[in-house]
Amino acid sequence: MTTRRIYAIAAGITWFGLIFGLVLTTFNVYPPDIDFPNSLGSNPAGIAGLPGRLLDMASYFTNLSNLIVAIVLTMLARNPDRSGGLWSAIRMDSLVMISITGLIYAIVLAPDAQVEGLDIIVNSIKHYIVPVMTVFLWLLVGPRRQLTFVSVFTALIIPITWAVYTLIRGQFIDAYPYGFINVAVYGMPEVLINIAGVAVLGIVIGLLFWAVDRLLGRRSGANVT
Numbered sequence: 001m002t003t004r005r006i007y008a009i010a011a012g013i014t015w016f017g018l019i020f021g022l023v024l025t026t027f028n029v030y031p032p033d034i035d036f037p038n039s040l041g042s043n044p045a046g047i048a049g050l051p052g053r054l055l056d057m058a059s060y061f062t063n064l065s066n067l068i069v070a071i072v073l074t075m076l077a078r079n080p081d082r083s084g085g086l087w088s089a090i091r092m093d094s095l096v097m098i099s100i101t102g103l104i105y106a107i108v109l110a111p112d113a114q115v116e117g118l119d120i121i122v123n124s125i126k127h128y129i130v131p132v133m134t135v136f137l138w139l140l141v142g143p144r145r146q147l148t149f150v151s152v153f154t155a156l157i158i159p160i161t162w163a164v165y166t167l168i169r170g171q172f173i174d175a176y177p178y179g180f181i182n183v184a185v186y187g188m189p190e191v192l193i194n195i196a197g198v199a200v201l202g203i204v205i206g207l208l209f210w211a212v213d214r215l216l217g218r219r220s221g222a223n224v225t
Helices: 003-026 046-058 061-078 085-112 119-141 157-173 188-219
Strands: none
Touching: 003 046, 003 061, 003 119, 046 061, 061 085, 061 119, 061 157, 085 119, 085 157, 085 188, 119 188, 157 188
């Protein structure tokens, strides 16, 4: 099986998780989170709450990271031999953001998660299957030389923008997508510390990906940067 076909299949799995989640959101399958009243999801039932539900869905880091992975995998399926500073940053984003999604969910969020019904399928794809699949495929088939040292830091632009958006929006709607950034519960100073901690984690993970890419590139005889 060719690299392009492998990435096409992976892209299809990721898009399926996103689209299935969109369907569940559209039809308001997700119950309101009564245990955490400052979480997103308090929208009216029916068509009246649809805009709010869709905006809430787009506001989750999980969905953002899965969307970036879906786009990157689709682009790799069309042309694996891409290069350039912008592509390096986006490629790094796809790896780092989905790794953070998987790690934080498994370690921090999963113990308190209330997943039931059809959401079990979406939750498994977005939080477990896609993170493992994305990293495994990168290790297995590359391509190499698409990650640079600079991309470790330029890849922070999207996550930081998301964090700023989340905090600003939260001040207006008094709701936050994740407990550890819930200003209403923990206050702004502690939330900023939590965000800084995740940013540092992202840098460490990015440096690890960059270092492994250089090592694998040398072993395969490819030129590394």
